[in-house]
Amino acid sequence: MKRVLITGAAGFLGSHLCDRFITEGFYVIGMDNYITGDKKNISHLFDNPNFQFVEHDVTEFVKIDGDLEYILHFASPASPIDYLKIPIQTLKVGALGTHNLLGLAKVKKARILIASTSEVYGDPLIHPQSEDYYGNVNAIGPRGVYDEAKRFQEAITMAYHRFHGLETRIVRIFNTYGPRMRLNDGRVIPAFMGQALRGEDLTVFGDGKQTRSFCYVDDQVEGIYRLLMSDYVYPINIGNPHEISIRDFAKEIIKLTGTKQNVVYKGLPIDDPMQRQPDITLAKKILNWKPKVNRDKGLKITFEYFKTLSKEELYKSEHKNFESHIKK
Template structure:
């Protein structure tokens, strides 16, 4: 029996690389695709010699040609941290629009099922709490975060258009805050930011008053939910995240306790349109997929801390000032 083949875009990124691992473990032939704008080759270096793994360096906003038959496509190519999408706003919009269009066309040509990685950011700064899939969101379309939020909202719209008009098999996962090994230490997201500051002996920076909430899902749980959704028969968006909510202030105290450091917490102004609450309603995922998170935050944070504390001194102090000029506004 021939192996099924899956194409994973954003394969060298945090979530994409973990998905490559999972599908290799499940016996699939995996084609990874990335242009390394935010991904890192070190995340997939352990797979490069694997007989069931093939890597293609490519920007999905350009025409995509794959010679092999494809059974599944997982579209995870996109900047995902505020540092990235605020520096490369046009590329962020392009990967959500042109990139998604290219991959939907490829899925149609290959008669493949496609899963699109959306985000809880489609809910914006929510007026409904927790957020169910039926909530349409509260998004500032022209604010600085709009380049990411609207890219993902358009991504969902064009995916459903292909599903309805072409009968394409589609899946949409709305990903809530996810963490674990292979996150970039200084990418601007809460966990790697706090971890990096603690390991460098710096004060932990909270934006706003710290009473805003987040809900953190460990990467293994996230990957399990995505895998089950892909193999389900449900075409509409599904929230995959951990519903256990915590304030940023309380979370900073957890990090200080975990790392055994003695830093204080300092406060800075809240960025424009930063959501004040974020908690998934996972009722649909429970009913549809039989899925809910299994790894507690305390367990997941120990695993994540052990990964970060083993980084080299160069990685620990490296800034995230990448040269994005060649990607930005072509």
């Protein structure tokens, strides 16, 4: 049985990846320090004989006994609320954590896939964003702790590939959604759905003309799996190219949830990108991948998941620190 290490295993994407690799017949070692992950996301796996959990911070030395064929590095805060609240940890997991895991991959002769992000493009000056675009990033702005952590992560990964001959893969993840997202983590879909469930008006930052493209988690996991198993070493965008403005998306959520809320507008967060849409030409050509789940279906599944959350989870507020970074 082949063995895979998945860091960030208790997070949104990490937990779905654990499920996928167990389904594919792997022995999965999940690693997380629960700084943003949640034990309930992987609790259904604790009795599975093909799953092992290790509570550990990857910014410290990582030791795994036995063979490893694959490593997937998904340990990182990924929402604005998280990386604005814990900026130093965000930088450390992108730098020290990635260095530790690349070193482990070298020792184990394992193939490693690094989770990068569309945020490496910053507030883009080209649209849609293709992998050969270098980006427009403010390194010293509030979001720079996340953007630059990921850009460094890509750079050191390619250095290990070129200098040590390490088998590396890099996925640039665009907005992804689905069950197990934290309801109040500052991202668009859980924020809107949480407000709808609480009977609050939906908050749109700026004038709402900024765009996003949302990929359902099953499609994202499929793309990641295909990339890991491919021979392609350079970054690949995985996301849904169907673009929508935030203003129109808020109206879509109100219609989906059957609520009567209004849309209210607040100042735009600093360095918030105005456009976000992946060019997935490479993913189609190299991985034979494109998203299959349409937004209507994915949003219905996600909303049904959020409806099962407890009142404590529904009313937990995490927005105070995030709103301190909004332009007045």
